[in-house]
Amino acid sequence: MVLCSNCRKRLGPAAEMLPPQSEDEGICELCGNILQEIDNYFSMFKEESRNYEFKTFLIGLRSSKKLLEKDKKFIEENGIKCRTFKEEFQYLLGGKIEEELHYEVDFLKPDILFKVNQENGDYDLWVRPVYLKGRYLKKRRGIPQSPWIDPRRGKGGEKSVSEYIGNAVHRAFLGKNFNFFALGREDVDALMLGEGRPFYVELE
């Protein structure tokens, strides 16, 4: 049976019963060699996440059902107490990130989710949005709350409240996209004075 060094390690004494083999003998039959890719995915995570400010993260792995079942069956049939290769991947990569980059694994509410797709080698970084709340005043008439779109001419010339606020916040946070939400709205020609109108911006 072809097993990679990390699978041999996680299986413990059970793997020692199997005949030894050299690493270049083929693709690991239990993990499909994903456990040999920890350093590669570590570099990808480091590169992809370097522009974000965050404290916690989580690793996700998507693998073929066939491989997951084969691994699980092997562990069960041999009565081995060990992590599945999927858990081992999360454990090894997560541990390396914690140790070398000093971020913390959070299973419930991570700031960043790094999803690896074993089937096509792709990965994806999901970043928790930032929410900002405030109140706005409108001291000049003629500003719509959301971008005004003329069915014939497209977007109108006057910038909207959501763009004034959203663009400024968005630039400050180096976000990719923003959504603006306000509690109610006033007429284009009305002012918003006093305590202002509550709003929040979601930054992605």
Ligand SMILES: [Zn+2]
């Ligand atoms: Zn393996």
